[in-house]
Amino acid sequence: MEDTLVRALAYNGSVRVSAVVDTHLVQEASKRHDTYPVAAAALGRSLSSALLLSWGLKGEGLITLRIMGDGPLGAIVVTANAEHTVRGYVQEPHIDLPLNDKGKLAVGQAVGEGYLHVTKDIGLKEAYTGTVPLVSGEIGDDVASYLLQSEQTPSLVAVGVLVAPDHSVAASGGIIIQAMPDCPEETLAVIEENLTKVKPVSTLVKEGASPETLISHFLPETDIQYLEKTPVSFKCSCNREKISGLLKSLGSEELKDILAKEGKSEVICHFCNQPYYFERSDLELLLAEITNEKN
Numbered sequence: 001m002e003d004t005l006v007r008a009l010a011y012n013g014s015v016r017v018s019a020v021v022d023t024h025l026v027q028e029a030s031k032r033h034d035t036y037p038v039a040a041a042a043l044g045r046s047l048s049s050a051l052l053l054s055w056g057l058k059g060e061g062l063i064t065l066r067i068m069g070d071g072p073l074g075a076i077v078v079t080a081n082a083e084h085t086v087r088g089y090v091q092e093p094h095i096d097l098p099l100n101d102k103g104k105l106a107v108g109q110a111v112g113e114g115y116l117h118v119t120k121d122i123g124l125k126e127a128y129t130g131t132v133p134l135v136s137g138e139i140g141d142d143v144a145s146y147l148l149q150s151e152q153t154p155s156l157v158a159v160g161v162l163v164a165p166d167h168s169v170a171a172s173g174g175i176i177i178q179a180m181p182d183c184p185e186e187t188l189a190v191i192e193e194n195l196t197k198v199k200p201v202s203t204l205v206k207e208g209a210s211p212e213t214l215i216s217h218f219l220p221e222t223d224i225q226y227l228e229k230t231p232v233s234f235k236c237s238c239n240r241e242k243i244s245g246l247l248k249s250l251g252s253e254e255l256k257d258i259l260a261k262e263g264k265s266e267v268i269c270h271f272c273n274q275p276y277y278f279e280r281s282d283l284e285l286l287l288a289e290i291t292n293e294k295n
């Protein structure tokens with residue numbers, strides 16, 4: 001099944017819901033960054049969260065999640081845009097931890113304590129950043145805390161990644177359920193009571209669930225009004241031109257220094273791990289461009 005994101009309303013519009021099944025894109029991110037299982041789970045949950053939170057982005061809009069924990073994984077940074085593409089990385093992908101006391105990948109322990117920063121750039125002049133302390137480092141809880149504290153929306157967030165013994169991503173998906181201000185208490189009670197019966201998202205996805213199936217598991221006894229269904233994918237916005245610009249921004253002295261010491265340069269994009277090679281002649285060209293731009 002193709003990676004898909006679905007947005008909908010339920011309970012007469014008093015609840016809005018986004019659900020995603022994104023196994024392929026999380027597998028691609030995991031492969032690009034050569035992640036070990038706990039890093040794959042943390043990165044995958046973060047990528048799913050970014051997609052789920054990207055509701056309402058238009059044009060050049062971008063949402064960025066920065067999970068800055070003090071655990072061994074280091075920072076996790078992911079972005080999602082209005083075209084429903086995501087990219088992201090985890091600072092230390094080669095972290096291995098024993099399973100936690102529930103027999104699950106120890107994502108919370110690997111992330112540690114710290115902060116979640118969510119930056120929403122909806123194409124206006126100023127981007128808005130909300131920051132909350134990490135609740136558990138399990139990502140889902142932390143995103144729910146952000147939605148409650150920063151956007152005053154009581155929310156349920158479930159994101160999950162199942163990593164196979166060979167370290168490949170066997171299943172990934174997520175769901176965010178948000179109570180609108182007019183949501184009746186009884187509706188919330190129905191949703192919460194039902195939660196105890198729902199299997200983990202990653203299990204449902206492994207069993208073949210689509211985003212619509214996830215919604216029907218999490219939101220019982222209601223008509224769903226579907227608003228949007230769209231393919232999602234991993235895609236980085238880096239290219240040689242941008243990396244050239246980055247090298248030029250180092251300035252002519254720094255470039256001369258690289259030429260003298262190494263004679264060439266390799267720049268790796270953080271977000272997608274794509275290497276860009278600059279030979280001596282390429283660097284000399286960039287240097288010439290800097291000189292020309294100054295005159």
Ligand SMILES: [Zn+2]
Pocket residue numbers: 236237238269270271272273274
């Ligand atoms: Zn890139």
